[in-house]
Amino acid sequence: MPRRHHAVTLQQATQESPTLSMLTALTRDSSERLRAIEKLIPPTLRPTLQAGPIDGTSWCLLVRSNAAAAKIRQLLPAFEAHLRSRGWEVNSIRLKIQT
Structure with a gap:
């Protein structure tokens, strides 16, 4: 039986798989979490962060530099508490420095 290749949109592919x-x-969930804590992030640090992977109750933030990570690390308890108050089950947020 010959295979027929046809193009599908990304949306169709995600719905079918x-x-x-x-x-x-x-x-989507990771991006929503970052938007939820955005107001808690100092404006100068916002461009240094990206939403990262979710692994169960652990969430990862991608940070552009060690200096930014050091400052963000101090805010992690506030981020976690805020996310829990908004209904997310977050037990820890880890930071990963992007190189």
């Missing part, structure tokens, strides 16, 4: 659907949901 459980794995892609889960990854899309996790990416």
